[in-house]
Amino acid sequence: MSGSTCASTPLPERQPLPRVDLRQRQIGLGPVVVFGASNFPLAFSVAGGDTASALAAGCPVIVKAHSAHPGTSELVGRAIQAAVKQCGLPEGVFSLLFGSGREVGQALVTDPRVKAAGFTGSRSGGLALWKAAQSRPEPIPFYAEMSSINPVFPLPAALAARGKEMGEAFVASLNMGAGQFCTNPGLVIAVKGQALDAFVAAAGEAVKASGSQTMLTPGIFEAYESGVKGIADSGKAREIARGSKGDGPNQCQTGLFVTAAQDFLDDEALQAEVFGSTSLVVECADAAELKRVTEHLEGQLTITLQMDDADLDAARELLPTLERKAGRILVNGWPTGVEVCDAMVHGGPFPATSDARTTSVGTAAIHRFLRPVCYQNLPDALLPEALKQDNPLALKRLVDGKRES
Amino acid sequence: MSGSTCASTPLPERQPLPRVDLRQRQIGLGPVVVFGASNFPLAFSVAGGDTASALAAGCPVIVKAHSAHPGTSELVGRAIQAAVKQCGLPEGVFSLLFGSGREVGQALVTDPRVKAAGFTGSRSGGLALWKAAQSRPEPIPFYAEMSSINPVFPLPAALAARGKEMGEAFVASLNMGAGQFCTNPGLVIAVKGQALDAFVAAAGEAVKASGSQTMLTPGIFEAYESGVKGIADSGKAREIARGSKGDGPNQCQTGLFVTAAQDFLDDEALQAEVFGSTSLVVECADAAELKRVTEHLEGQLTITLQMDDADLDAARELLPTLERKAGRILVNGWPTGVEVCDAMVHGGPFPATSDARTTSVGTAAIHRFLRPVCYQNLPDALLPEALKQDNPLALKRLVDGKRES
Numbered sequence: 001m002s003g004s005t006c007a008s009t010p011l012p013e014r015q016p017l018p019r020v021d022l023r024q025r026q027i028g029l030g031p032v033v034v035f036g037a038s039n040f041p042l043a044f045s046v047a048g049g050d051t052a053s054a055l056a057a058g059c060p061v062i063v064k065a066h067s068a069h070p071g072t073s074e075l076v077g078r079a080i081q082a083a084v085k086q087c088g089l090p091e092g093v094f095s096l097l098f099g100s101g102r103e104v105g106q107a108l109v110t111d112p113r114v115k116a117a118g119f120t121g122s123r124s125g126g127l128a129l130w131k132a133a134q135s136r137p138e139p140i141p142f143y144a145e146m147s148s149i150n151p152v153f154p155l156p157a158a159l160a161a162r163g164k165e166m167g168e169a170f171v172a173s174l175n176m177g178a179g180q181f182c183t184n185p186g187l188v189i190a191v192k193g194q195a196l197d198a199f200v201a202a203a204g205e206a207v208k209a210s211g212s213q214t215m216l217t218p219g220i221f222e223a224y225e226s227g228v229k230g231i232a233d234s235g236k237a238r239e240i241a242r243g244s245k246g247d248g249p250n251q252c253q254t255g256l257f258v259t260a261a262q263d264f265l266d267d268e269a270l271q272a273e274v275f276g277s278t279s280l281v282v283e284c285a286d287a288a289e290l291k292r293v294t295e296h297l298e299g300q301l302t303i304t305l306q307m308d309d310a311d312l313d314a315a316r317e318l319l320p321t322l323e324r325k326a327g328r329i330l331v332n333g334w335p336t337g338v339e340v341c342d343a344m345v346h347g348g349p350f351p352a353t354s355d356a357r358t359t360s361v362g363t364a365a366i367h368r369f370l371r372p373v374c375y376q377n378l379p380d381a382l383l384p385e386a387l388k389q390d391n392p393l394a395l396k397r398l399v400d401g402k403r404e405s
Numbered sequence: 406m407s408g409s410t411c412a413s414t415p416l417p418e419r420q421p422l423p424r425v426d427l428r429q430r431q432i433g434l435g436p437v438v439v440f441g442a443s444n445f446p447l448a449f450s451v452a453g454g455d456t457a458s459a460l461a462a463g464c465p466v467i468v469k470a471h472s473a474h475p476g477t478s479e480l481v482g483r484a485i486q487a488a489v490k491q492c493g494l495p496e497g498v499f500s501l502l503f504g505s506g507r508e509v510g511q512a513l514v515t516d517p518r519v520k521a522a523g524f525t526g527s528r529s530g531g532l533a534l535w536k537a538a539q540s541r542p543e544p545i546p547f548y549a550e551m552s553s554i555n556p557v558f559p560l561p562a563a564l565a566a567r568g569k570e571m572g573e574a575f576v577a578s579l580n581m582g583a584g585q586f587c588t589n590p591g592l593v594i595a596v597k598g599q600a601l602d603a604f605v606a607a608a609g610e611a612v613k614a615s616g617s618q619t620m621l622t623p624g625i626f627e628a629y630e631s632g633v634k635g636i637a638d639s640g641k642a643r644e645i646a647r648g649s650k651g652d653g654p655n656q657c658q659t660g661l662f663v664t665a666a667q668d669f670l671d672d673e674a675l676q677a678e679v680f681g682s683t684s685l686v687v688e689c690a691d692a693a694e695l696k697r698v699t700e701h702l703e704g705q706l707t708i709t710l711q712m713d714d715a716d717l718d719a720a721r722e723l724l725p726t727l728e729r730k731a732g733r734i735l736v737n738g739w740p741t742g743v744e745v746c747d748a749m750v751h752g753g754p755f756p757a758t759s760d761a762r763t764t765s766v767g768t769a770a771i772h773r774f775l776r777p778v779c780y781q782n783l784p785d786a787l788l789p790e791a792l793k794q795d796n797p798l799a800l801k802r803l804v805d806g807k808r809e810s
Binding site for chain 2: 006007008017019020022023024027029030130134138139141299309312315316319323324326327328329330331332333337339341342343344345347349350351354355356357358359364367370371372373374375376377378379381382398400401403
């Protein structure tokens with residue numbers, strides 16, 4: 001049991017009616033199912049952020065291990081099992097299930113005893129489980145982190161001043177982990193011209209120099225190949241460069257394509273996530289067309305601005321739209337790399353996630369698995385510790401709008 | 406724009422990687438649709454808690470007026486319109502639509518520009534609109550407050566000490582507003598015996614003495630009559646008393662029935678909300694059967710304990726189950742009457758509401774219409790006012806886990 005607590009104290013003399021004693025705390029929703037992600041066997045899997053935040057909220061956790069790393073899953077699961085025992089917690093606080101098909105996942109999400117679920121993975125997988133969760137007689141919160149192409153906006157002054165270096169740094173981010181980051185920069189949006197050409201040329205050289213990397217699973221590799229083929233065959237994107245391709249299985253070949261803004265606006269398929277190290281540059285005629293492309297974007301985990309001081313007005317003009325489109329906005333960095341802290345948001349509007357009100361990384365993630373309960377006029381002996389009059393847990397409670405110290 | 410803000414300051418020397426500058430604030434989800442309730446033309450309608458919390462979150466509001474009080478709705482809507490003008494806000498910040506069928510509501514909830522909705526009303530109406538909201542290409546939060554029978558538990562010592570007075574006070578709460586409160590006490594659960602008999606006898610006398618009251622609409626009256634008939638015809642409940650019935654239209658006749666715990670457990674229909682002043686007493690053989698009945702309950706807005714000091718152990722034993730079943734737990738009061746304050750929870754597990762993580766009354770209601778955005782390494786000139794370094798809005802921000810004063 002944890003989370004914020006507050007109280008509204010009695011006002012016995014209030015007219016026309018007195019106020020009673022009201023106290024509120026947050027309690028866990030109940031058993032939570034966690035679907036481990038394929039791409040982060042530690043941070044987003046058995047003992048990842050979903051599990052940590054659900055346990056912190058006071059919820060028992062049932063993990064469905066990802067079939068991409070059953071061995072790691074078991075090792076981590078046994079470590080948690082030992083920790084549960086060492087802490088004297090009930091055994092049922094943590095369970096780990098294996099199963100490669102969809103049956104186990106569907107059965108978990110539709111079990112009436114399960115009260116919430118967290119998922120990191122593909123859009124199709126996430127939506128299928130989300131639908132199952134919403135079709136129950138009692139629907140439950142289902143937090144799916146699904147797909148994001150993490151647009152990067154190189155603004156004019158920055159592009160003119162450092163297009164070449166920016167192109168190289170961009171490809172370094174694109175290639176990280178063979179592009180298998182949820183926050184991989186899959187889209188670049190800029191106004192066309194010499195400065196953008198220099199960026200594209202430098203990025204193209206860096207792509208050509210990119211060595212082949214082994215992807216995590218045959219399924220991810222096949223989806224990547226099919227996604228790249230979709231861009232190539234769309235008739236609306238021209239290939240700038242491809243990296244080298246190794247001989248082994250599941251070899252990821254980096255790719256860079258360019259498309260015209262109008263073609264991007266006309267073809268929804270060009271917004272589909274290609275999970276891996278391929279990116280698409282959208283060339284806009286001017287700032288007005290760039291604005292239209294921005295408005296047209298689906299929800300994202302991140303949006304990145306590359307800007308210099310002279311770009312400030314352009315950035316200010318874009319910001320309100322960017323805030324509506326993404327959970328995290330970055331300046332002069334790259335979206336890969338997610339800090340675990342209070343201020344982090346790893347979430348965003350649909351289809352980046354199924355619930356933009358939350359984050360799956362950082363301390364705010366606990367709120368996904370809590371609900372408030374109000375206690376009216378309970379005798380002190382019956383109140384939970386967190387709400388007793390003399391505050392035995394020494395919590396910083398909000399009492400009549402003021403925080404206890 | 407409002408809500409809590411926080412920051413995680415840079416740690417440039419951290420190993421193995423530095424921490425960047427991260428700041429978080431909450432922004433409005435976007436346009437919100439509010440469905441006015443039939444039963445509270447002020448508190449839960451055009452200018453009710455849903456509208457207030459959505460506006461406070463920075464969201465434009467479109468109200469679908471309830472057809473039960475179009476005149477009141479228009480008067481209140483015009484007052485808001487004048488206020489919007491007086492405050493110099495854009496006209497589109499508030500709209501009011503009329504329409505008696507389902508078309509307007511469905512069209513509003515499925516419009517891609519709408520980003521959330523609040524609803525107070527029946528379970529069937531709420532679920533239909535909830536389903537429409539979840540079936541959109543981009544699903545949206547739909548906060549439906551739907552149905553609750555607000556169980557009352559008279560515990561043994563309290564029942565023995567003051568069963569008669571309790572029975573009379575219970576019927577006074579039952580009759581409030583012809584029973585048309587979301588928090589009307591529609592169920593009493595207790596261990597059978599002389600003390601409960603005295604409570605039932607006193608309540609029965611009070612019911613017989615209850616005058617007829619005019620219900621809000623013909624539809625509500627018909628649903629009430631049909632609900633009472635359902636209990637009477639179930640073959641599982643015995644009528645204790647009915648109040649008098651007036652000659653005018655839509656006259657609500659108070660009712661009191663008693664059923665055996667096993668019959669209640671066997672027949673789900675006895676848990677259906679009867680919106681109006683009829684209540685059902687569930688007689689349990691002992692504390693163990695009472696526990697089974699409690700576990701069997703659906704989600705509720707409120708649960709009330711009537712208890713004396715000698716009931717403390719019994720109350721402690723029940724409390725963890727009650728917390729899982731309801732949004733608000735009361736001792737020695739009656740659930741009708743909902744204070745607007747920080748600590749209030751007017752919400753609860755399904756089917757009381759579609760989302761137990763929230764409340765529709767009190768200051769916490771604003772969180773339903775907010776989502777977090779994280780800003781990474783933004784220059785101060787680009788940061789929103791709420792997050793600028795020198796804190797021009799003088800907010801109490803959480804910085805590295807400590808609150809600014």
